[in-house]
Amino acid sequence: MAPAHPGLAPARTTLANGVVLLAKETRTTPAVTINLAMRAGSICDPDDAPGATFLLSRTIDRGTATRSAEQIAEELDNHGITLTITVTRHIFSMVCTCLAEDFDAVFALLGDIIMSPTLPESELATRKGEVITAIRQDDDNPAVRATESLMALLYEKHPYGHRLKGTVADVEALTRARLVDLHARRFAPGELIAVVVGDVAPSHAADAAQRIFGAWRTPPPPPIQVAHVRPPDARRRLVIPMMNKSQADIAYGFVAIARRDPGYHAYWLMNNALGQYAIGGRLGDSIRERQGMAYYVSSSLDANVVEGPLAIRAGVGPANVDRAIASIDEELIRLTADGLTEKEFDESRRYLIGSMPRRLETNDGIAAFLLGLEFFDLGLDYDVRMPSLLAAVTLDDTLAAARALLDPARATVVVAGPYGAS
Amino acid sequence: MAVPVTQAALANGLKVLVQEEHTAPLASVWCWYKAGSKLERPGLTGVSHWVEHMNFKGTTNIPRDQVKGIIEPVGGSWNGYTWIDQTTYFETATRDALDRMLFIEAERMASCLYHPDDCESERTVIISELQGGENDPDQFLDQEVTATAFKAHTYRHPTIGWLSDLQTMTRDDLYGYYRRHYVPNNATLVIVGDVDTEDALERVQHHFGGIPSGEVPARHLTAEPEQTGERRVTVRREGTTAYLKIAYHAPAIGDAGFFPLLVLDAVLTGAKGLNLWSSFRVPPAQRRARLYRALVERGLASAVSGALLPTQEPFLYTLSATATEGVALAAVEGALLAALEEVRRDGIADAELAKAKQQLRARLVFDNDSITNIAHQLGYFETIAGVDTYRTLGRSIAAVTLDAVAAAASTFNAANRTIGWFDPVTA
Numbered sequence: 093m094a095p096a097h098p099g100l101a102p103a104r105t106t107l108a109n110g111v112v113l114l115a116k117e118t119r120t121t122p123a124v125t126i127n128l129a130m131r132a133g134s135i136c137d138p139d140d141a142p143g144a145t146f147l148l149s150r151t152i153d154r155g156t157a158t159r160s161a162e163q164i165a166e167e168l169d170n171h172g173i174t175l176t177i178t179v180t181r182h183i184f185s186m187v188c189t190c191l192a193e194d195f196d197a198v199f200a201l202l203g204d205i206i207m208s209p210t211l212p213e214s215e216l217a218t219r220k221g222e223v224i225t226a227i228r229q230d231d232d233n234p235a236v237r238a239t240e241s242l243m244a245l246l247y248e249k250h251p252y253g254h255r256l257k258g259t260v261a262d263v264e265a266l267t268r269a270r271l272v273d274l275h276a277r278r279f280a281p282g283e284l285i286a287v288v289v290g291d292v293a294p295s296h297a298a299d300a301a302q303r304i305f306g307a308w309r310t311p312p313p314p315p316i317q318v319a320h321v322r323p324p325d326a327r328r329r330l331v332i333p334m335m336n337k338s339q340a341d342i343a344y345g346f347v348a349i350a351r352r353d354p355g356y357h358a359y360w361l362m363n364n365a366l367g368q369y370a371i372g373g374r375l376g377d378s379i380r381e382r383q384g385m386a387y388y389v390s391s392s393l394d395a396n397v398v399e400g401p402l403a404i405r406a407g408v409g410p411a412n413v414d415r416a417i418a419s420i421d422e423e424l425i426r427l428t429a430d431g432l433t434e435k436e437f438d439e440s441r442r443y444l445i446g447s448m449p450r451r452l453e454t455n456d457g458i459a460a461f462l463l464g465l466e467f468f469d470l471g472l473d474y475d476v477r478m479p480s481l482l483a484a485v486t487l488d489d490t491l492a493a494a495r496a497l498l499d500p501a502r503a504t505v506v507v508a509g510p511y512g513a514s
Numbered sequence: 515m516a517v518p519v520t521q522a523a524l525a526n527g528l529k530v531l532v533q534e535e536h537t538a539p540l541a542s543v544w545c546w547y548k549a550g551s552k553l554e555r556p557g558l559t560g561v562s563h564w565v566e567h568m569n570f571k572g573t574t575n576i577p578r579d580q581v582k583g584i585i586e587p588v589g590g591s592w593n594g595y596t597w598i599d600q601t602t603y604f605e606t607a608t609r610d611a612l613d614r615m616l617f618i619e620a621e622r623m624a625s626c627l628y629h630p631d632d633c634e635s636e637r638t639v640i641i642s643e644l645q646g647g648e649n650d651p652d653q654f655l656d657q658e659v660t661a662t663a664f665k666a667h668t669y670r671h672p673t674i675g676w677l678s679d680l681q682t683m684t685r686d687d688l689y690g691y692y693r694r695h696y697v698p699n700n701a702t703l704v705i706v707g708d709v710d711t712e713d714a715l716e717r718v719q720h721h722f723g724g725i726p727s728g729e730v731p732a733r734h735l736t737a738e739p740e741q742t743g744e745r746r747v748t749v750r751r752e753g754t755t756a757y758l759k760i761a762y763h764a765p766a767i768g769d770a771g772f773f774p775l776l777v778l779d780a781v782l783t784g785a786k787g788l789n790l791w792s793s794f795r796v797p798p799a800q801r802r803a804r805l806y807r808a809l810v811e812r813g814l815a816s817a818v819s820g821a822l823l824p825t826q827e828p829f830l831y832t833l834s835a836t837a838t839e840g841v842a843l844a845a846v847e848g849a850l851l852a853a854l855e856e857v858r859r860d861g862i863a864d865a866e867l868a869k870a871k872q873q874l875r876a877r878l879v880f881d882n883d884s885i886t887n888i889a890h891q892l893g894y895f896e897t898i899a900g901v902d903t904y905r906t907l908g909r910s911i912a913a914v915t916l917d918a919v920a921a922a923a924s925t926f927n928a929a930n931r932t933i934g935w936f937d938p939v940t941a
Contacts, residue, residue: 118537119537120538120883120884121879121883122879123880123883162802165801165802166801166802168799168801169784169801169803169869169873170872171799171872172785172799172872172873172874172876172877173799173876174784174796174797174798174799176797189796189880189883190876191876191879217813218810218811221813221839221840222810222817222838225837225838225839228755228839229754229755229836231754232753232754232755232938233649234649235649336751336752336753336941337648337649338644338645338646338648338649339642339648369582369586370581370582370583370586371582380639382635383635384634384635384637384639385638385639385642386639386642387640387642387643407642407646408642409642438587439586442587442588442589443586443587443589445589446586446587446588446589446607446608447589447590447591449538449540449589450589450607453537453538453540453884453886454883454884455883456883509649
């Protein structure tokens, strides 16, 4: 008997060399989103070469064994597409949306880039200049400074605490040989998750994947051991004075949980009520709506392979920094003492379940969702099971999650902006 | 774009556009008002945007503490924005929530509360928003360049307003503006999604039919006189990175020169879509674009972009570049102006025209990948030029000729430009 709600039900194919293809056909627009995700994020940076993966992301599409940088640029532009290459802690991904009529050509081009980049020396200086400029822009951005410093304090020497781009000195020291070596060691077929969503039949996508990746032979890289993280046991506070700015950014956070933690759905629900629901949940009600202190305030839970952060962020005038931090403290104390109300609990749960069709409306939304399923091994029917997983969460579960995590006495707080107190 | 749009009007003047899209069990409702910041007088800059904020703070039939909780339990999202020509609000949720969405928008149109305490509380929120924008040197420079490029037209002041106006505006200023502009005959309601058109129109009549029309104040806007000489603005502030902007007065969406300049922008900086809500979240295809090659590939800039936005009246075509660390702004400016002079002198090639059109054709498809985006486009264009302009975008782009692009390029003369530098000062 067919299930009442069939869900996305993507077609999953594994090639003989280990490449995994997830394909989902949609016909909303005559377009296709392709996401080539390699399990080779910034945690693959060599210890003595921070930022190497990020610089690789800026150079990988500048030439292959069979295409020059100019030819790649010409092909991309002729199809009117933008290749977006991003690096997270665990994933190096190349994403683009193309017209369905261009799918075969674009998929082949992306495959060539990810398998056979030449990383020409002639490109390196220019691409380094771009990355260094981006680092300097980050240095002048209070929100980035606050968030990166929060991660550095929470995770210290753990890879989750590193700046993805590295420092200016790190980037200047990188060589082509380091990038070539990094690619050769980490980019292998068994590490690739290819997601194809749009106006193309899954069988067609599978044939194309076989054609493009079938002959790729690179030995599997050694597994990456990511250490678990011990949360700080005392409150810490850092002020980064940036007196040339008008507004201060606050980053206030904790080391939370891994994505596969059995308590994940309780934490997810609790976080929604705390700092997401409507305009920033409880935090938004207090700091923005009642006190008028901030244009933005919210919390985010980034559960990852190991314990990711729960981070609260707010932008406030310098005169309101102390009051805003005190208000965050108060909200956390209230939440850990009394928990959510039945109404809050019910509304957040209904929101998270009810928003699934919206999250899965566009091709890129579906592609990102499917990548998460595969990467975290959540099961291809997770979209169908998710409502029941949330339904199983109790009010007490969310209270336990809040109490386990949100102790202001163990919070790490960073302020960056026109604020001088330390 | 072959899906039909039903256009209707209620007796009170409310325009209604409905497009059925049965690809997902969702519906998106947008309500648009011709109440952008260009209507604002000195002393009240920022009022349109502040009014937008106030219109999320409770109505006669939606108590302040129940504003949230109407759409969210069915997984819906909502938001709004204000820009120079318009203010808009939307909800996207499951199709079953259509009545709730229409109820919210009808309440917003006629019955917002404007409690004095909420007005005061929002004052600091908006000043915080302004200060957050000032933290970004690129955004700050953009504001300075726009204010310098216009000396007469109200497009010169930022939508968020000037600080002193935000500090002094009163609750009565806000409420008066709301009452004058938030009337059905100044609005367009758009519904796109898994709905039945006839049923949707009946529901619109039910929710909005009883709202009386009002007298929309006539507002004569001063036309910007032709610029007769280059203008410059240099911002020297503490910072780490240098930014350059060059802005030319540009055609409105309804002017013959708009689409040729759009094609020329694709040649110069890569094609992007025409959806203010979503297009600019994806960088343009620009690796072979002229300015990318002249600036980024040569290591002079780490990024370059162009912005030609569809507006009701002539606005700006703005080119922006971020100088690579260690490169002088004068060098970036020189290379950028040289590339513009080349296109002004020689025009573009046939192959460039064909490629730009193909890129723009793809971007128009990508612009419409969700009911929220489709509904945005219908309402946005209806507000500034009529929905037919939106439905014929593809044809308008296809019709652009080399001669028309050459005419667009001829506007890149020194007398028509404003050059802005953000020249960082080391702490």
